[in-house]
Amino acid sequence: MDIKEIMQPENLVYKKPELLNDKNMHYCPGCSHGVVHKLVSEVIADMKMEEKTIGVSPVGCAVFAYNYIDIDWEEAAHGRAPALASAIKRLWPDRLVFTYQGDGDLACIGTAETIHALNRGENITIIFINNAIYGMTGGQMAPTTLLGMKTATCPYGREVALHGYPLKITEVAAQLEGTCYVTRQSVHTVGAINKAKKALRKAFDNSMAGRGASLVEIVSTCNSGWKMSPEKANIWMTENMFPYYQLGDLKDTTVETK
Amino acid sequence: MAKMKGATVVNIERCKGCNLCVVACPLNVLALTTKNVNQKGYNYAHTVLEDTCTGCTSCAIVCPDGCITVYRKKEE
Numbered sequence: 134m135d136i137k138e139i140m141q142p143e144n145l146v147y148k149k150p151e152l153l154n155d156k157n158m159h160y161c162p163g164c165s166h167g168v169v170h171k172l173v174s175e176v177i178a179d180m181k182m183e184e185k186t187i188g189v190s191p192v193g194c195a196v197f198a199y200n201y202i203d204i205d206w207e208e209a210a211h212g213r214a215p216a217l218a219s220a221i222k223r224l225w226p227d228r229l230v231f232t233y234q235g236d237g238d239l240a241c242i243g244t245a246e247t248i249h250a251l252n253r254g255e256n257i258t259i260i261f262i263n264n265a266i267y268g269m270t271g272g273q274m275a276p277t278t279l280l281g282m283k284t285a286t287c288p289y290g291r292e293v294a295l296h297g298y299p300l301k302i303t304e305v306a307a308q309l310e311g312t313c314y315v316t317r318q319s320v321h322t323v324g325a326i327n328k329a330k331k332a333l334r335k336a337f338d339n340s341m342a343g344r345g346a347s348l349v350e351i352v353s354t355c356n357s358g359w360k361m362s363p364e365k366a367n368i369w370m371t372e373n374m375f376p377y378y379q380l381g382d383l384k385d386t387t388v389e390t391k
Numbered sequence: 392m393a394k395m396k397g398a399t400v401v402n403i404e405r406c407k408g409c410n411l412c413v414v415a416c417p418l419n420v421l422a423l424t425t426k427n428v429n430q431k432g433y434n435y436a437h438t439v440l441e442d443t444c445t446g447c448t449s450c451a452i453v454c455p456d457g458c459i460t461v462y463r464k465k466e467e
Contacts, residue, residue: 134396134464134466136398136441138464139396139397139398139446139462139463139464140398140400140462141462141464144462144463144464145460145461145462146397146446146448146461146462146463147448147451147452147459147460147461148451148457148460148461149402149457149458149460150457153457155405157405157431157456158455158456160455160456161407162407162408162409162433162455163407163409163410163411163455164455165455166455167454167455167456167457168453168454168455171455171457322415322453323415323449323452323453326452326453327452362410363409363410363411364410364411364414367411367414
């Protein structure tokens with residue numbers, strides 16, 4: 134069979150989601166952000182919510198998310214995305230409202246906003262990209278940096294006596310009454326990406342059904358910050374991040390009620 | 392069982408040469424260029440084993456920049 138015969142529109146099985154526009158993304162080669170952007174675009178298109186979705190972008194690498202996905206966006210002050218999203222959702226209850234935050238934004242400067250928005254049970258979804266480092270500013274130690282992990286501001290590795298323990302904020306969120314769905318996913322393999330997509334769909338459905346707040350953590354790589362190639366970063370993440378940040382659903386109230 | 396034949400098209404100007412598609416492909420259909428670079432200066436992914444591709448879409452799913460389009464047809 135000729136290759137041109139296969140490349141016909143009726144045989145198309147995968148292409149870049151239409152919501153993701155043609156602008157070149159500023160992310161480093163191999164960055165997990167791109168995959169999550171694709172998943173968000175696909176899920177919104179599957180739900181047919183293209184015209185009714187409002188994203189809130191953070192401060193961090195994903196600050197320019199509004200340049201790439203063609204939905205409505207708001208840009209929040211550093212860490213304040215959940216507060217802004219709460220306001221938007223209360224004013225526009227029929228809109229799908231989500232925040233897209235990194236670990237520095239969500240687990241450090243925005244801890245208070247995050248915990249209180251989740252605890253109030255706002256009908257929003259928080260997408261939390263955890264790569265254990267401040268990627269945008271050049272690879273400094275974040276609250277989620279693993280013990281022994283070397284960064285620009287802990288060049289001898291993170292120590293408990295000096296820097297404390299890595300923060301498992303997703304576990305904290307699972308303890309709160311206001312959350313209905315708390316999960317930790319990853320996007321390093323095809324299987325993991327499909328699971329993460331299902332988790333995002335579930336979280337967005339929960340938001341629209343008014344079941345409470347959902348938190349989807351995506352354990353990600355920052356190959357530039359970790360100073361590795363993208364493939365090595367994936368292997369390092371599997372070996373070092375997953376034992377501490379275990380994948381899976383931490384809380385799912387939607388299953389029990391059915 | 393009918394065999395599936397696939398074809399991948401890489402948007403080479405969008406590609407950043409991260410190599411994740413090459414690792415994800417179970418049949419080693421894709422590879423990075425060794426000499427040619429795109430306008431941004433990256434070695435880009437391209438199809439090296441055209442006949443082997445089954446159109447499983449693994450490469451396209453893992454591509455962070457959405458550079459890969461996949462077609463699939465049943466072989467008669």
